[in-house]
Amino acid sequence: MPKLAKQLTDPAARKAIIKPEPYTLASGNGLFLLVLPTGSKQWQVRYRTPEGQRSKKIIGIYPDVSIAQAHVLADGLHQAARMGLEVTGLYDDLKAKRKSTTDAEIEAQRQEQDRLQHCFTVISDRWLDDRRAGWQKATYDKNQFIVRKKLQPGIGNLDVRTMASKDVVDLLREIAAQTPSIAPKARQCINGVIEYCILRGLRGDDQVLRLKGVFPKLKGGHMPAITKYQEIGALMRAIDAYPGRVVRCALLLAAYTALRPGVVASAKWEEMDLEQGEWHIPGKEADGSNRMKTGNDHIVSLPTQALEALKEMQQFAGGPFVFPGVGNRNNPHIHRDALSKALRDMGFAGKHSTHGFRAMLRTVARERLKVDLDVLEAQLAHAKKDQIQSAYDRTDFAEERKSVMQAWADYLDELKVGAQVIQLKQA
Missing domain, CATH: 3.30.160.390 (Integrase, DNA-binding domain)
Incomplete structure (x- = not known):
């Protein structure tokens, strides 16, 4: 056996x-x-x-x-x-x-796969990739943050072909309650994705979202800016007294040049000609994305006050960026939001933002210094208003802007010191 x-x-x-x-x-x-x-x-x-x-x-x-x-x-x-x-x-x-799987179950599985291919997460990622080349890096980074961190977790599973206004209202209002400053941008991103879908036949031409009144308590859509000359002195004194040296110098450069926050935060030493007092900003990044909003090269005249701030930053010149990252060592340069946060910490929340220096220059320099509007527009690097101007108006007012920006920096310093002199006399 x-x-x-x-x-x-x-x-x-x-x-x-x-x-x-x-x-x-x-x-x-x-x-x-x-x-x-x-x-x-x-x-x-x-x-x-x-x-x-x-x-x-x-x-x-x-x-x-x-x-x-x-x-x-x-x-x-x-x-x-x-x-x-x-x-x-x-x-x-x-x-x-x-x-044993029924035909109905097979069809349901097919429909679910089709829906997932057209969900907001997938399509909004495609929209970001599609727009990337035409945006400044800072603009892309901000839109990517809003889409992936704020929108996709809430509505990422929705089918963009059938998504309705009511489906996004609660999320937008929640964002507005938590972070009011980015709520309008979040709405803009959603509308951008919807327009992308319409242009690619995923939605009909009339299938737009109606989100105009989603933020009933928000007033206006402009960046806060101090445009009354009587208040500028207090702002400049607060910046001078700010303890963070890197952020302080970046804010001063933003005030003296009125350039966009993202451009200031990502300034590179190779762009600076300290001897000539000029900042040569390439219109595009190495990867083809826009550095300047228009995509055009831009030369900025640096007043003596801006040159002093840059020379102060030379002691930190261990890398390519003028303003190295602070706090988070993974950032090669400071983030533009660090500048906005500093202004909020100084007590200017809702009153003035880093972008507000542009409105300050355009308004106050026009009203108080009588600077020609075309010269101001050239300094701000605004796009020409129509195709004819864009094609034929190549003037950049280089010499005029040099004297104007020095006068502007001197004026800011006068307001900063002048108010203190008045206070001493009154005391």
């Missing part, structure tokens, strides 16, 4: 050595553990049909199916074989399950 195999133990099954060729470990009653070169361990049962034919089936995977469970399954399989019933194994059951 042949010797019966003993039931495998768990340690023996668990420690079975992986070999170049498959082999089996017997566990009794026709049950074997098949050890494959891949490391997979399968329970296999060898049995006889009522006609006496030998066959085998895989009934499970170890350790998902334990030794005790495998023996129970093996007993059931032998019983079915003796009774002439259909004998099925693991893969037979899976095949039957797939076959």
Whole structure:
């Protein structure tokens, strides 16, 4: 009488050595553990049909199916074989399950896959990629942050083909309550994605979202800016007293040049000609994205006060950027939001932003210094208003801007010191 195999133990099954060729470990009653070169361990049962034919089936995977469970399954399989019933194994059951899927379930799965391909997360990522080349890096980074951190977690699963205004209202109002400054930009991003869908036939021409009144308590859409000359002195004194040297110098450069915050924050030493007192800003980044909003090169005259701030920053000149990252060492240069935060910390929240220096120059320099509007527009690097101007008006008023920006810096300093002199006299 042949010797019966003993039931495998768990340690023996668990420690079975992986070999170049498959082999089996017997566990009794026709049950074997098949050890494959891949490391997979399968329970296999060898049995006889009522006609006496030998066959085998895989009934499970170890350790998902334990030794005790495998023996129970093996007993059931032998019983079915003796009774002439259909004998099925693991893969037979899976095949039957797939076959039993109804047409309705298949269609539902197809529709779900189609919906996921057109969800807001997928399409908004495509929109970001599509717009990237035409944006400044700082603009792209801000839009990417809003889309991926603020919008996608809330509405990322929605199908853009059927998304309605009511589907995004609550999210936009929640963003407005938490971070009012970026709420209008979040709405702009949503509308941008919807326009992208319309242009690509994912939505009809009339399927725009109506979100104009979603922020009933927000007034206007302009960046806060101090445009009354009586208040400028206090602002400049607050900047002078700010303890963070890197941020303070960046704010001074923004005040003296009225350039966009993102351009100031990412200023590079290679762009600075301190001897000539000029800042040469390339219109585009190396990757083809816009550095200047218009995409055109821009030369800025640096007044003596701006040159002093830059010379102060030379002691930190260990890298390519004028204003190295502070706090987060992963940032090669300071973020423009660090400048806005500093102004808020000084007490100017809702009164003045870094972008507000541009409105300050355009308004106060025009009203108090009587600077020609075209010269101011050239300094601000605004795009020409129409195609004719863009094609034929190439004037940049370089000489005029040099004297104007020096006069502007002197005026800011006069307001800063003048108010202090008045206070001393009154005391």
